[in-house]
Amino acid sequence: MRYAETGYNLEIDLSTGNIERVETDPGLTELHLGGHGTAAKIMWDRVPPEVEAFSPENLLIFSSGLLDGTPVIGANRCTVTTIAPHTNLHAHSNMGGYFGPELKFAGYDKIIFRGKSPKLVYLWIHNDKVEIRDASHLQGKGAMETQIILQEELPGAQVAAIGLAGENRVYISSIEHYSTAAARLVAPVMGDKMLKAIAVRGTKDINIARPAELWQLCNSKYQEIYDNPVAGDTMYNDVEADAFHTDNFAWGNARTRRKGFWAGVNDEWVALADNLRMRWTGCYNCPKNCHQAVSVPGRPNYFVKCFRRFTYAMGAYEDLMFNYDILGLTQEYGLDAFATPQVLAFAIELYEAGILTDEDLPDFPSDGAGRFYYLLEKVVRREGIGDALANGVYRAARQIGKGAEEFDHNTIKKVEQIPMKLSMINYAFFLMLSTGEKTNITQIEGSYPQEPEPDLEKRKELVDGWEAAPERFKEYFMKWEPRQEFSIEEATNIVDWNETMHYIDDAIGTCAFLCSFRGQFGQRPPYHIYNLSNFISPATGLDLDPDKLWKIARRNRNLVRAFNIRRGLRRIDEAPPADHWKHRNPEKEQACLDAYYELKGWTNDGIPTKETLHELGLDYVIEDFIQRGIFTAD
């Protein structure tokens, strides 16, 4: 019997309509856990570097986390893996809600799509019954609307869907599921495969290896997690956090910081948010209610969380009501609320600079809100100039030309980044932004605090109860004074720890808000490197400890790296936006990069060495690299 996982994947060939239920190799669970880890292995094995995002041979993999559906609280994430059209590299995005657990209850750990359907379809999974169904009645329908229609047709189903943007292969589109979305990079591939939605319903058991032991650990944790002030999205309902976003992040096309902005709108904006909110909601088996369901007049109901409430307002220099209103549209179109406002703000800058003209944008409105609504319709339909903009800032800039490239100042590896523009360089962030395979800082940062604690007594208190941290980080933190730069050793180790925790979360399905992302705000995340194996072992029967877990995360990290190296990624691609910090130090930056590669066991060009690969049991990567001339045979 398989524990925690089902031991089966669904293989769906959308070109031929062939559907297979395939038993998986338990040895791969030992090596990679599940979720994003085993998906990385499948991508390595089956997607050679010649395959591009929109090739039929590209895979689109929906992976439930290894612990999804078990009693482990907050294990509900579903990772979507493919090659992204933006980067032509490994892409990873994940969503919470109910989808991952439901897939497990239906009897599958993953759905692996290949090929391309000749017409728009959706997949219906009801335990052993799996059908590719015609979706012509869903064509052009909103991502929320599609979920509602399919749930009417298929009671009890959990649905993930793309909207019009995904159907039109808009690069900045998202896969939506209730309150959550796989928002980055992956949805255009779903649209390209002509897959409108997946509906799943399951009524099977998930088995636990050592039930009483796991139960005892989890059952006591509901109240603890509920009460833990750093667990969950602490920014979900906190005016100070709102001020953090509006006052510190840059408005427009990542241009202007408006210090003190929040104070002027506090009362009005808080009252509006309270007025539009129907309810705070949570994800499967998690007591934290991080999401809010909102009802905006004239729009279908939808969910928001955290920073998404401000991104459109800030991009357009508009107010909160505008943000709520346009979200009612963009959620239906299925768009990434981080990248989209930046693309629209970028287009406005091009217009103001005379690079885009009235010929490109006939009857272009004069106000920020009007312009955003106008551009939005062009982008999701790929109409006129919207066709270029739909490919994201980096590619649109090069398609438009005429100096538009100068306005692409906030992308890394061709992907839009959070609009942070700061003064003093932080070398850990320099490394994470440069080298992160996930091209989004929130998916890389998170275990080590963002800020030092000026008060020495408080610092000691924080370190004393800091169970999550390996010893060296306690030493770093004790020595860390305000405005003090990280040493190279500190920066490289902090990055290594931060990303390791995300790689674990993404394999087992635990929410980053309970683990990898939360240590940086308060240092007391419910899950960390020293207690996670206590949960994974009794759930799965695997014999794990913190060291073994760290090694698995390294293996997964290196496999994703190797996949990208095979596709051409090199050191030269690894840089943050030039204007991310006002004060830079190229010499120390490059020294950090050297040291980071060395710590990772990579060459000076960012390629995992033979020794590293061999130590991690990835000898097949060595073979492949030799065959492709990346390594020499000796």
Place this chain on the structure above:
Amino acid sequence: MKSELVKKKVKKIKINLDKCIGCRACELVCSAIHAKPKYSSTNPARSRIRVVMDVFKDAYVPIIAAEYSKAACVGRNDYTINGKTYSECSFCGASCPTRELFREPDSGLPLKCDLCESESGPMCVKVCTANALVYEEREVEVKDEVKYKVKELSDMELGLKSLVDRYGSQKIVDTMVRMIKKE
């Protein structure tokens, strides 16, 4: 005839729909606690509490498995909540042959909430940190003639009763005899 007033303990779970956050932890722990062996599996379809949800209409309704019913009832009322119409069945706790709710997914045998008699109180309530579920025990005075009620059926009795309803007692007895002989 004048009947005596007697004291009776009433146990129930009060449900506050407004507080539910839709985490469904109640379903998970219910299925785990009733798994055999205990906690060995999770499966919301085996849970004796289900959260009927329509998230885009902001409807979250935890329903607790109630009596087993061998036939469909006459309920035919519709309810409109937040602009969406629900049949009377939508929020009914009965284990009834017209739908899959509160029946074992494999055998179709009925499920019924036992208020976690094996535990120190209902587990669904304990994990409901949002306090949408609150356990309440109170004494009420009832007339002697209604204090009674048949003893609550155990899981096995309930299952057997539903099998008897489906196949008739003679067939059940014949089958049991045959099985015992084989053993």
